[in-house]
Amino acid sequence: MKPYNFVPILGAKTYIKSPDVKSGKLRISIEVVTPVHIFSGYYNENGNMVYKEFVKYNGKYIIPGSSLKGCVRTIAESVSRSCISTSQNLYKIGKNVRDRNDCIICDMFGSLGKKSRLRFADLELVKNNGVDIINIPTFYGPRPENENYYAADGKFKGIKFYSHGDENIIEKGTMPCEFVMPGSIFEGNVFYEDLDDNQLDLLCFSLGLGGDIYLKLGYGKPAYYGSVKMRSIDDKIDASKRASRYGMNDNDVAKNVKRLKELLSWDKRHTKSVWRTVNNQRGY
Ligand SMILES: [Zn+2]
Numbered sequence: 112m113k114p115y116n117f118v119p120i121l122g123a124k125t126y127i128k129s130p131d132v133k134s135g136k137l138r139i140s141i142e143v144v145t146p147v148h149i150f151s152g153y154y155n156e157n158g159n160m161v162y163k164e165f166v167k168y169n170g171k172y173i174i175p176g177s178s179l180k181g182c183v184r185t186i187a188e189s190v191s192r193s194c195i196s197t198s199q200n201l202y203k204i205g206k207n208v209r210d211r212n213d214c215i216i217c218d219m220f221g222s223l224g225k226k227s228r229l230r231f232a233d234l235e236l237v238k239n240n241g242v243d244i245i246n247i248p249t250f251y252g253p254r255p256e257n258e259n260y261y262a263a264d265g266k267f268k269g270i271k272f273y274s275h276g277d278e279n280i281i282e283k284g285t286m287p288c289e290f291v292m293p294g295s296i297f298e299g300n301v302f303y304e305d306l307d308d309n310q311l312d313l314l315c316f317s318l319g320l321g322g323d324i325y326l327k328l329g330y331g332k333p334a335y336y337g338s339v340k341m342r343s344i345d346d347k348i349d350a351s352k353r354a355s356r357y358g359m360n361d362n363d364v365a366k367n368v369k370r371l372k373e374l375l376s377w378d379k380r381h382t383k384s385v386w387r388t389v390n391n392q393r394g395y
Pocket of ligand 1: 123216218
């Protein structure tokens with residue numbers, strides 16, 4: 112058993128957009144459920160231990176909007192008739208995915224030559240429930256940008272999502288990183304411009320605002336780090352209802368929504384690690 116699974120790609124389709132569009136902002140909160148580390152690019156010292164620092168702005172912990180946007184885009188791609196993020200993938204995926212940059216995702220998130228209708232502002236830490244240095248496993252290290260679209264043998268299986276797991280099964284290793292601990296809360300805004308109702312539903316679903324999926328952010332996803340619970344605040348568009356109804360008018364989309372919910376719902380989290388010890392080393 113692996114700590115991840117796949118959602119099959121539906122294939123790209125030209126998106127027919129409703130002329131009835133909306134603009135506005137969603138204010139969201141992100142509650143840390145298993146420890147989260149987003150690398151700032153800087154190292155710090157604690158005694159003689161050198162650790163990777165959590166990203167900060169003006170000395171305050173933040174989740175960069177770009178981190179959340181990447182995660183939300185991948186979810187949205189997995190439950191829509193989308194081409195996928197980069198042209199590099201298209202050669203590998205083959206003929207049933209064409210990139211004409213006119214799918215629902217390109218219209219929402221942007222693509223080459225097309226501006227994004229979404230702006231994810233940085234999220235600020237509004238409740239600090241503790242910060243800790245945790246040594247995490249290193250062997251999975253940095254991966255190629257599009258690694259999450261492919262199985263280990265290079266054969267295309269779909270979009271990869273890592274399983275959630277209880278806080279007490281997070282895997283430890285030798286690389287010290289600064290983590291924001293469970294119970295902490297970040298808040299921030301997502302601005303949207305000229306989205307039709309179906310796109311707004313997809314955005315709410317992919318942000319996890321239906322409450323049925325948790326997202327994963329930052330380092331150590333295979334080792335059960337980075338699980339977060341999403342909520343909308345000051346909700347003026349009924350985000351939870353929109354998230355819940357997304358995909359209901361398209362059987363194939365509904366199938367992928369169901370599959371994704373099985374992979375990312377907190378109820379389906381692992382309560383025992385699927386990692387094993389082989390030759391004195393933990394791995395999966
Ligand atoms: Zn596209």
